[in-house]
Amino acid sequence: MEEPIVVGIDIGTTKVCTLVARVEGESTLRILGVGIVPSQGIRKGNIIDLSAAAQSIARSVEKAQRTSGLEITSALVSLAGSHVSSVNSRGVVGISGRVIDQYDVDRALESAQAVAIPHNREIIHVIQRGFTVDGQDGIRMPIGMHGYRLEVEAHIITAAAATVENLRQCVQSAGVQVSQFVLNPLASGEVVLTDTERQMGAVVCDIGGGTTDLAIYIDGDVWHTMVLAIGGNHITSDIAHGLRLPITQAEEIKKQYAHAIENGLEEGDIFSMRPFGEDQPVEFSRRDLAHITEARVEEIFQLVTQEIKRSGYDGLLPAGMILTGGTSNLPGIKQLASEVVGLPVRLAQPENLIGLVDQLHSPAYSTSIGLLNWAILLSETGPVSHRPQHKSININWDGIRGFLRQLLP
Numbered sequence: 001m002e003e004p005i006v007v008g009i010d011i012g013t014t015k016v017c018t019l020v021a022r023v024e025g026e027s028t029l030r031i032l033g034v035g036i037v038p039s040q041g042i043r044k045g046n047i048i049d050l051s052a053a054a055q056s057i058a059r060s061v062e063k064a065q066r067t068s069g070l071e072i073t074s075a076l077v078s079l080a081g082s083h084v085s086s087v088n089s090r091g092v093v094g095i096s097g098r099v100i101d102q103y104d105v106d107r108a109l110e111s112a113q114a115v116a117i118p119h120n121r122e123i124i125h126v127i128q129r130g131f132t133v134d135g136q137d138g139i140r141m142p143i144g145m146h147g148y149r150l151e152v153e154a155h156i157i158t159a160a161a162a163t164v165e166n167l168r169q170c171v172q173s174a175g176v177q178v179s180q181f182v183l184n185p186l187a188s189g190e191v192v193l194t195d196t197e198r199q200m201g202a203v204v205c206d207i208g209g210g211t212t213d214l215a216i217y218i219d220g221d222v223w224h225t226m227v228l229a230i231g232g233n234h235i236t237s238d239i240a241h242g243l244r245l246p247i248t249q250a251e252e253i254k255k256q257y258a259h260a261i262e263n264g265l266e267e268g269d270i271f272s273m274r275p276f277g278e279d280q281p282v283e284f285s286r287r288d289l290a291h292i293t294e295a296r297v298e299e300i301f302q303l304v305t306q307e308i309k310r311s312g313y314d315g316l317l318p319a320g321m322i323l324t325g326g327t328s329n330l331p332g333i334k335q336l337a338s339e340v341v342g343l344p345v346r347l348a349q350p351e352n353l354i355g356l357v358d359q360l361h362s363p364a365y366s367t368s369i370g371l372l373n374w375a376i377l378l379s380e381t382g383p384v385s386h387r388p389q390h391k392s393i394n395i396n397w398d399g400i401r402g403f404l405r406q407l408l409p
Contacts (some may be wrong), residue, residue, distance in 0.1 A: 004379055005032075005332025007064075007075035009057065009369025010187075013233060014326065015039050016056045017368040018064035020072065021355070030374050031355035035060040044210040044229045047166045058174040074076060074177040076371045076378075077167065079124060080184040080211045082229035083160035086300040088129070089115045091152045098279075100133070100142045104150055112154035113330050122161040124181050129153040129221040140220075155222050160197065180378065184208070185215035185225060187370030190320050190377070192307055192348035193217060201321035203343075206367060207327035209233045212300055228303055232327035233294045242292040243284065244275040244325065253289070259334035260297045262290040267286025290332075297333060299342035308341070320344030326364035342349025 003022050010017040010230065016258060020033035036062045041052030060137075061072055091112030109126055117123065131139040132151040142150060159181075168178050188206040189198075198217045206213040212230045217225040232254075239258070240250035257271045265287045272281040308314045319344040323334060328347055338345040349362055350369040 001324045004376075005070065006372045006375035007058065007072050007176075008078070008368055008375060009075045009176070010078045010365075010368040010371060011042065011053075011090055011170075012039055012078070012080075012165065012208050013042055013044060013209070013231065013249075013368070015364075016060040017365060018057075018060040018254065019360075019368050019372055020064050020068040020070055021372045022232075023376055024354075027375075029353060029355075029358065029369070031353060031357050033064040033066075033070065034356050034359065035063030035065075035067070036359065037063065039139050039209075041208070044231075045079075045227065046083065046163055047170060050166060050170060053068075054173040055172040057170050057176075058074075060177055061174045065300050072176055074179045074183050076180050076375050077171055077172070077178050077182040078184050078187055078371060079159060079164070079167070079215055080161070080208070081163060082211070082227055082346070083158075084124070084157065084183060084225070084227045085121075086155060086157045086225045087115060088223075089113070089154050089156055091154060093150050095147050096148050097146065097148055100145050100147055100150055100197055102143060105131075105143065105152070108150050108152040109154060113153055113156060113369050117189050120161050121158045122343065123156060124156040124159050124164070124166050124183060125155075125156040125186070127157070127222050129155055129223065130219065150336070151268065155225070157225055161339070179375075181375050182371055183213070183215075183225060184211070184227070184367050185213035186222065187374055188213070188324050188366040189217060189222075190370040190373040192324050192352050197319040197322065201313070201317045201319050201320040203308060203317055205325075205337075207325040208364075208367075209326060212304065213325075214304065216308070216311060216392050217311050217318070218316050219311060223313055225398050226307050226311075228300075228307065230300055230326075231305060232299075232330075233326070235293055235330075238292050238296050239289065240362055242275065243289070244277070245273065255291070257289055258287050258293045258330060259286065259290040260294055260330050261334045262287055262294050264332050264335075265290055268345070283312075293330070294336065297330070297336055298340055305341050317343060320346065321344050324348045324363040324366040326362070327364045347362050366406065 021029040038055045041049030043287040047053045087111045091108045095260050131142045133147040183205050189204045201218040205220045210229050212228040214226045227313045236251045270283050271285040274281045334345050
């Protein structure tokens with residue numbers, strides 16, 4: 001049997017990363033093709049220049065095709081941005097005493113989707129959280145059970161339809177069909193979470209360039225998701241303003257010298273740079289740089305804390321926070337996150353990869369690898385309790401026309 005090929009395109013504010021992988025064995029990924037290019041025309045997860053964004057995606061896809069030697073026709077695509085929102089809903093269906101089958105589960109999920117969603121929004125994921133059969137709750141999968149009443153708790157994630165359509169248009173202009181959009185923190189969660197953390201209660205915090213993406217997992221399922229329009233680019237912008245530097249130079253200084261905690265550095269620790277209006281390089285203290293950085297990082301985690309409290313699940317996260325995304329590479333960020341959020345914090349990055357993986361062992365590529373893992377889950381047969389079930393409905397129009405003709409005189 002031929003091993004399946006999976007493709008993921010992670011479209012971020014700072015980079016576009018296209019990965020092609022072959023699934024070997026149970027779930028081992030061999031990376032065959034990598035296409036990483038700087039992102040253009042995208043800000044905070046939203047497309048602001050359709051042409052520039054389409055070119056970035058096309059270049060990334062082309063690189064991945066060249067390194068893998070395979071043609072890419074369809075892919076899973078990441079989605080983020082402050083336009084994403086979520087709601088929890090319940091769906092109820094009658095069973096009439098027989099054995100529950102997949103059709104009943106699908107009916108219950110459809111019933112849960114009958115919530116008032118504005119016409120300008122699109123459902124991205126419907127994630128089943130748990131089932132109740134005849135009042136008995138906490139059931140992971142009810143198929144095969146007897147019952148009269150089936151209830152499902154679902155987490156419904158929606159996004160602005162226009163933004164999603166713009167993103168789809170950009171990907172299609174590169175000759176690739178979008179098989180499904182996947183929310184960033186859900187993709188990252190597939191890579192960085194352990195089964196124990198997923199069961200006990202944990203929050204995945206993926207801090208990228210333009211957005212900070214959150215997903216709260218409890219009892220093995222997603223209970224809450226949120227995208228905040230703040231990220232590592234805000235730290236770069238603060239450094240550029242504070243030190244009077246071009247953005248590109250500020251980004252380099254952030255990567256080389258920045259620290260999340262001012263007190264974690266020695267007094268005499270200095271570096272040199274050339275600000276606007278200076279002919280010669282000027283020496284600057286790393287502690288002063290950390291003073292700028294710490295204020296912004298602290299603000300990011302205060303917003304994260306507010307969101308966790310607003311969700312109402314802040315007391316149900318004993319496994320703490322799993323920090324990932326490119327900005328989590330900042331030295332000292334784990335300690336500051338733990339102090340502000342008041343939870344245990346662990347840094348995470350993709351592991352157990354084989355193939356072309358030199359660049360990919362970094363928190364910046366958690367979403368990219370997560371898309372491949374999500375593709376494996378969607379290709380597997382059988383229901384997966386905390387992943388979305390998407391079914392297409394085939395209508396037999398010929399049969400309906402024939403039936404209507406019989407009714408006519």
